[in-house]
Amino acid sequence: MAMLAAKLLMFLFLSQGQHCLAAGLDNCIFLGEEGKNSLYEEGDVVIGGLFPLHYSPVSSLPKYKTKPTPISYKYFSSRALRWMLTMTFAIKEINHRSDLLPHLKLGFHIRDSCDDIPVSLSAALLLVNGQPDVGTRAESLNRDKGLERNSHYNVSCAAAQTVSPVIIGDAASGVSMALLKALGSFHIPLVSYFASCSCLSNQKEFPTFMRTMPSDAFQIRALARLVSYFGWTWVGVIGVDSDYARFAIQLFLKESVKYGVCVSYTHFYPVGLSQQALDELLDVIQMSSSKVIINFSNESEMQGIMREVRYRNITSLQWIANCYVKGQRI
Structure with a gap:
């Protein structure tokens, strides 16, 4: 009986805490950094793109005890740059032609995936949800300073840029698989230009995956x-x-x-x-x-x-x- 009462009190405490948090923080909070390496052009339909422009040969494993420190991606991939320029060139060529998509302008929102699964997932979620307004980062809310000191911040996650209904990327098969598992439930198509793993050919497991490279x-x-x-x-x-x-x-x-x-x-x-x-x-x-x-x-x-x-x-x-x-x- 005592255990049941304790569980009930814990439930009420958590419910009340979440209610107060939601009331004090408006709609939602964008946690973390949205990144700086991005290229955006507005359009009626904005196509997302993920390219490993930077990478690091050293991969750090998360310990889930402290906030992960940013990895220094010191190497630049000229091949990924060519992939990115190919995408932007193709979109601009389509927009210049009147026989392909008349009365419709294509845009693009391209982000650096850094050939890293956590970075790619963060970038992909930004693409499909829209870039948050400048100044809406909620890092200051994570410094244990209380809600009162942060009440002047606009912490709404309203999108300042058009969301992407489809993503071109990523290059690595492992990264693409992680993206598909995260975005597959929302039926967001992922078109890879370099992921060749035969495991991605399973249409039952990855129904929204397509690629321009053979298995x-x-x-x-x-x-x-x-x-x-x-x-x-x-x-x-x-x-x-x-x-x-x-x-x-x-x-x-x-x-x-x-x-x-x-x-x-x-x-x-x-x-x-x-x-x-x-x-x-x-x-x-x-x-x-x-x-x-x-x-x-x-x-x-x-x-x-x-x-x-x-x-x-x-x-x-x-x-x-x-x-x-x-x-x-x-």
């Missing part, structure tokens, strides 16, 4: 035929610890059997390649008799591996990279 299933078949053509029947397979790499390696293991290719080992390494992770990876490679290595990763991880390989003067290895890696940078 990894075709690339994996080509890789299996490639190693078979050159007579490389004893290979090592490595990949970054992500949904994309795990699904790709799983497909490759199935396809390689059809062509008589045997896999010496499979090894996954973390997204943020530390020196310890590099040492473990290269120890596995050097202990194996396989001289052909297939790597499923992003460009930043591949660059880190190649730098360490050169530093250790490891030679006589044949490296095969997936489509995410540009050869001229390695």
Whole structure:
């Protein structure tokens, strides 16, 4: 009986507290920072865009005890810039033509996703809800100063920019999957230009996902035929610890059997390649008799591996990279 009374008192306390909070804070609160890297042009229909213009090779895991500190995204992606400019160019070309969408102007709202799931989710929610008015950040309300001292702030979440009914992005398969799980319930279409994971082809799980890039299933078949053509029947397979790499390696293991290719080992390494992770990876490679290595990763991880390989003067290895890696940078 005492436990029931305690639960009832707690419920009344929380209900009253939420009521007072809502009354004192108007409609809603926009928590956090809305970011600075964005490009906006008004239109009758504003198309959202997410592009990893900046990125960092080090990924920090949340501890859920303190507010996460901002990550320094010190690297700039020229390829992502080209993707972004392609989108803006296409929209402007459509607006200039009268035979495509007459009496309708397309706009765009583009944000930097930083190749990071938390940043991408925050940016995507801003796109589909509209950019909050300037000055409506509620960070000052989170400093335990009380509602009275903040009553002069306009904390309404009214959108100052047109919401986006569709988002173009993101580049990474893992980021796109996280966006789909967050936005899928609202039936917001997501059109990716670079996410190739075969797992995203499941229309029952991701009915609102579309892409302009073919599935990894075709690339994996080509890789299996490639190693078979050159007579490389004893290979090592490595990949970054992500949904994309795990699904790709799983497909490759199935396809390689059809062509008589045997896999010496499979090894996954973390997204943020530390020196310890590099040492473990290269120890596995050097202990194996396989001289052909297939790597499923992003460009930043591949660059880190190649730098360490050169530093250790490891030679006589044949490296095969997936489509995410540009050869001229390695």
